Amino acid sequence: MKTLEIPMDPIGTTFTFGTLSILWLFNRWLVARRQAVRSGKPGGDAAMAPELRKTAKRGGERKQGKEGGKSDVTGKPSGKAARRPGIVARVVAALGQLFRRQPAEDPDHGLYSAQPLLNKEERVLFVELERQIRSIFGSGYWLMCQVSLGEILKSKDHGAFWKINNKRADFVLMSPSYMPLATIEYQGSGHWGFTEEHAEKAEKSDALKRKALRSAGISMIEVFENWNPRSLRKQLVSLKKRKT
Template identity: 45%
Template sequence: MHYRSQRRSVLFAAPGLVIGALAVGAAGGFSVSPAEIIALIEKPHLLVAVLFIGAFAGITVEQALSRVRRQAWRAKNRSRWQEGPPTNIASGPWVPTSIPNSPKRPDAAEQLRIVMGSSFTIQPLLNKSEARVFRELDRLVISCNPTWQVMAQVSLGEILRSKDANAFSCINAKRVDLLLVDGNCQPRHAIEYQGGAHHQGAAAARDAVKKEALRRAGIGYFEVVAGQTTPSDLKRLVDKLVDKPELPKCSSR
């Protein structure tokens, strides 16, 4: 009776085992005949071993196929990734791009090496039109007050200071064409020469920045316009801006 009940339980489980064997065999790429399955049913321990081997083989085959498909996809799309991210954000794929770091400023030794390997030429401080205005302005200023001087192409970073680092960086590299300084070398008035190409591009905006910074520092700002300012106009401007020298006081007896 015990043998019959065990045989009956195996027979009742046979349909499930048959289905499992067929499924595992199909997954592993094996063909199993019905006669072989019936023979395995008679020996349950062999059936379990076959199921285990079939499952392992199926998983191995599936992993191999997945690896092959993944390699084929990478080979097909390698050119897209090597070309870099597209310029149009809507076209994708969206690959994060790193912001390049600003180049590190070379130290003094590196700067010397770079300079020694380069060549330099002289560049005039003023163009011809600016030089004519400079000579005439310098003559008028000295004749009005010999202690005053006219400086050319003066950097605003050398005559202005600000506790606001951002504000100072806005004017540090800017220059004025001509600067009038008094006998104590104090900047008093800036004079800009406006040539024919002055109002091209962002020149007017740059001059507005310089004018406002000078105004806040208490330095005058005036313009000499090519073709409009005459020598007499320039003389009147100098007489207005330059302080007259103090006359020596006579000692009383």
């Protein structure tokens, strides 16, 4: 059985761990130095002359005064001096920013963009259809948009199914039990295209839809560009008489 080997960068890893080790040792030296100064034990910087200590203390107080870091009643620095991070913390933070992995950019970002489900003419028809359906059929009936025929039709003949699967109905009228009662096709200005070839292709597609829907007992209402609310109502009333 093959094992998965994860490639590593030995130079980068050694540099990172080496830097962190040096910082840790430097931090330990600072802590030991501060403890020696506070305890007053001789040795190293703790053995400096009292006058030199006073001079250093006065210089530190003047520096704090310039930066607005006054001491409180306990003698501890406050203001900027109290909030200023130590050199070790700043170096560690800088290294963390340096070695932080940047998220990879999505290669598909901007590849797609949204578009309206219906064009302007179809939206006008959709609004009128919904109003007429509520008036004629009552509540519980639904109007769906841009529905694949493969979602409302099925067939044991796989070849026949795949012929209609990618075909779409502009609108589908659904019963309260979500069964399709009819499809509504809008034969608008763009339906037939601008060439004879496109018009012939559209006619063949419509013929295939009619045949498949008729086989399933589903009506197909065709609404042409010159429709009006009165003609639309007449078609829907006729549909209700046939289906109820």
